[in-house]
Amino acid sequence: ETGVTQSPTHLIKTRGQQVTLRCSSQSGHNTVSWYQQALGQGPQFIFQYYREEENGRGNFPPRFSGLQFPNYSSELNVNALELDDSALYLCASSLDRGLGSGANVLTFGAGSRLTVL
Amino acid sequence: AQSVSQHNHHVILSEAASLELGCNYSYGGTVNLFWYVQYPGQHLQLLLKYFSGDPLVKGIKGFEAEFIKSKFSFNLRKPSVQWSDTAEYFCAVKGDTGRRALTFGSGTRLQVQP
Secondary structure (H helix, E strand, O other): OOOOEEEOOEEEEOOOOOEEEEEEOOOOOOEEEEEEEOOOOOOEEEEEEEOOEEEEEOOOOOOEEEEEOOOOOEEEEEOOOOHHHOEEEEEEEEOOOOOOHHHHOOEEOOOEEEEEO | OOEEEOOOOEEEEEOOOOEEEOOEEEOOOOEEEEEEEEOOOOOOEEEEEEOOOOOEEEOHHHOEEEEEHHHOEEEEEEOOOOHHHOEEEEEEEEEOOOOOOOEEOOOEEEEEEO
């Protein structure tokens, strides 16, 4: 089975620009979550998508937005970039069968490292 | 809101030493608990998980963790570490609310010296 793949792996942007990060979920998974991992910190939940709709959101402003496509792949868009947005952005996929053990096991991608200058 | 505390930020051990990494969480309801590991240059991987049942769970590569509900703890242990265990370890919790997100601790960097 293929794992979670993310692109690009590294990118550099300047303040005020916009960025789009992409994620292909693991085969058989229907849910995608995005996390931000700042240097020296644990991942922080941005949002989750299930059946192409946002299914939960962390404490991130509206300039962080996303999409999920019918093939369960996903995009994370960040507008009006700020210096503090510099981080590793992780995509994780999972199989959501409703309440139960399968819903919570995330498979992570290698991440997209964003540097904002 | 749920939160996770990992007490040790950086641990240095010699090979064959025993390991225990602390993890405490704050959440009053039913929890699912996880340890993830991030080896240098690699992505986060699931080490082990607890959903219910036996509070002592075994994971990959000889790791185990014990859920102590009264202490809100889920400490990670390994009797004898190897150089290849050098990595960053993250504890994570998910509560029984509708929110499906994991809350991660800040991580513990383990360095095993040969």
